[in-house]
């Protein structure tokens with residue numbers, strides 16, 4: 585049985601809960617189901633998985649050594665990325681791509697630096713650019729409800745984006761921009777060593793998995809972050825859910841799978 589709080593959370597993200605007698609068996613996903621239905625009971629309230637032993641994390645690429653010489657790249661010169669202070673200072677000083685010229689401020693990410701779950705979106709939007717925090721505004725509120733539905737609060741996870749500066753006019757980050765910013769994301773992943781990564785949205789999923797496959801295909805299975813022993817689950821971006829409420833049933837299945845990974 586779902587608790588009243590979980591029912592409230594599901595209602596908040598637009599998912600109807602039916603009693604088990606009306607449950608729909610989970611089958612291969614069809615994009616944009618016509619009627620959102622939660623098939624199974626939600627995970628236990630307040631579930632907080634234990635931190636496992638450290639995992640092998642994506643190795644540095646050539647040129648991404650802990651001491652980066654950035655005189656020609658726009659990256660801060662000779663700045664180590666071994667501590668959070670160094671990572672955040674490097675992001676603040678970075679001018680490696682054109683996104684630095686147009687953003688109001690950098691949005692490095694926020695949350696629990698020892699989180700089991702790391703959430704990675706595509707890039708800061710208008711609200712994030714103003715507030716300096718990832719996933720604020722309506723998308724952020726919906727993300728909070730999605731997390732609450734599996735018993736998590738925002739302060740239990742770490743949230744960041746593929747790029748740390750807002751793309752102008754909310755365009756997608758270019759592949760080159762994502763690649764230039766990757767050194768910071770990889771440094772954050774090495775610090776956190778999450779048990780699982782939730783990649784939200786097409787840009788994030790395609791960048792992290794180095795593929796052109798659509799999100800609707802990528803969310804059918806649990807992946808591994810290339811070069812690291814970290815499970816990676818893909819789901820739709822909250823902003824997409826706001827435009828396409830019928831996709832919430834699919835996201836609910838993704839959240840349940842995420843919870844299973846966190847608790848195994």
Ligand code: SF4
Nearest residue numbers: 678681684748749765
């Ligand atoms: Fe540097 Fe990343 Fe901002 Fe580009 S998006 S300027 S690589 S911090």
